[in-house]
Amino acid sequence: MVRNSSTASEILAVRPSRRGFLIGGGAVGLAGLLAACGLGGGGEQGAAGSGKGDIRALFMKQAGYSEENINEMVSAFQKATPEIKVSADFVSYEALHDKIVAAAPAGTYDVVLIDVIWPAEFGSKNVVADVTNRWPASWEQQMLGGAVATPQYDGKFYGVPWILDTKYLFYNSAHLQKAGVDAAQLDTWDGVLDAARALKSGGVVEYPLIWSWQQAEALICDYAQLLGAFGGSFLDDSGQPAFQQEGGVQALEFMRQTIVDGLSNPTSTQSLEEDVRRVFSSGQASLALNWTYMYGLANDPAESQVPGDVQVLQTPSGPSGRPGVNGSMALAVAAGSQNQDAAWKFVEYVTSQQVQEKYALSSLPVWESSYDDPAVVKTNPAVVPQAKKQLGDLILRPQVESYNAMSQALQAEIQLALLGDKTPQQALDDAASKASSLLES
């Protein structure tokens, strides 16, 4: 996200001296960071520590719990556990992965927030600690299935689920009313297309749909949700790419067609979730997929021009159902942490049912029983009922070590199809052949 891209400058911040620039240029900056990583020597193995002292945690400032929420949690923990001192850092989602990687060898962080697509990579590369032995058996029953799967890879736990999220369908009820569209129609993707056509022909908005289809992970999240609706899957049972087959191709054809028909805003291919929120909140779109957090902000008069008109539904169903993309995140203990016991205590505290319920407006709890608690339902009465239906039906993106590289290949090819430079079939075939070679190596 643009909001906090300063990390990029931090990453390449080494300013060469004048002579340095002549012999090496600022590439040295990158080289310097590369040099700091890997090849032994640089890092130390983690240690359990005394369970006391200072710990440092890395969070994101974006969807989910706000910076303010997290700072409150930290001070509440501090009050209850004065022997552990926590300092929290925040970066944007787009910078989170690379910050974790760059900080890993120095053991800078004790606790890091990880996305559902990273446990395979971080677990097998020893960036985060295996906490299977610390996991109480009861949690697996008490947490929702999608949450339990989030920090899991190869039968091991690499963290504790904390943000449980998927993409919901948001609509502008005033727009629908103007176009004479019944919200019940939004139950299927076909119905969504009909609604979009009515909104367009009725002149309510020029482009009824807005998506986060920038060349980024956000694109894969939208694609995953459609892939599931059309009955496709990322990988087959033998672990080979399968998205270039029927359902996967249909999902991409669907996406491309909405652009050709002028139903999707052409800025979609340059938009992240925050851009979607902005366009939707300014009343320039009527329908959008986004994470839970958009509900609160799009209905907030300070942030939105359409407060009160924003409604939320479960993701529409396609020919093969309506799975949501598992967009959850977990808190992990860094493998290089010298104070892993203290780090674990902090993780246990902030992921506890009591703390999660308190902040349910920002992010829904991972604990199953919370969804029947009237106090929790009251915090977010519009989203909780939809979440209750949706969170039992989530699909994971591939849990493979080389996920990032595979995702990048898929993002680029999907964009070529969206821009009309390749047919959906051709683009996905090309992505599949790249993915196969990545999965082999």
Next chain:
Amino acid sequence: MAGSGGGKGEGRFALLLLLPAAVVVFGVVLYPVVRTFVVSLYDITSPMPGSYPFVGLDNYVKVFQDSAFYTVLGHTMYFTLVSTFLELTLGIAVALLLNAPLKARWLWRSIVVLPWALPTIVNGALWRWIYNGQYGALNGLLDTVGISDTPVQWLGTPFLALNMVIVADVWKNTSIVVFFILAGLQTIPDDLYEAARIDGASAWRGFWRITMPLLAPAIAVVLILRTIEAFKVFDIIYVMTGGGPASGTQTVAFYTYLQAFSNQLFGYGAALAYLIVLAVFALAMAYLRLLRQGQMAGVE
């Protein structure tokens, strides 16, 4: 300092004064250069300590077999050539203007430095907003002045996006060119122009025969600076397009970053980074040679 014939103590003091610079040069420049080379010889796939296989020059071989590398190299060359050319042409023009006896010249000069004073990250975020196809200022402007009311997706197609990123880069970096050239212009004595005028030379001829040759050293320096900076462009792309659409704005530095940090291929990333260093080194050498020749020409 040494010329003043100082004693032994003074020599030591001189060494002491040089120490911080030496630490910086060795620590920040030489150590990473050597270390990166070592890393590039291993197949390192995690930031954590461990034993990784030594692969010799395999990573370099892989770079040259990687079709994506040639694509991003093409983007980088295009970016470098076009942005440097535009920055230089515009920079010289603006500097000539600011060198003229204008009213409130100090004010114009401070305005010109503003874009350069802006951090690249902020500049990138700014232009991302300006170019936005939905609510961007550029489409708004085109609509208001009546040129076009159909919004253009400035960052929507790969080649257009690359050009628009170049425009944003040119907007920011022309400033520094202006300053170098302005400094160069002020060293040219007015009597040369006067003499030319007396001999009946036109202003145009004066520009090509007096201004340009005497500006050569300043132009060469700024050309080196800008080419090298453009060749390793990263942050403006990270902010404005994230390398998209369809990888159309990925440059060598951005690709290196992706491989090293997103994909944790540190050995491969180090090989890529090393190749950037070598390319930049070659560019610097070529320019330094040009600069020397330029100075000779200037003397003649």
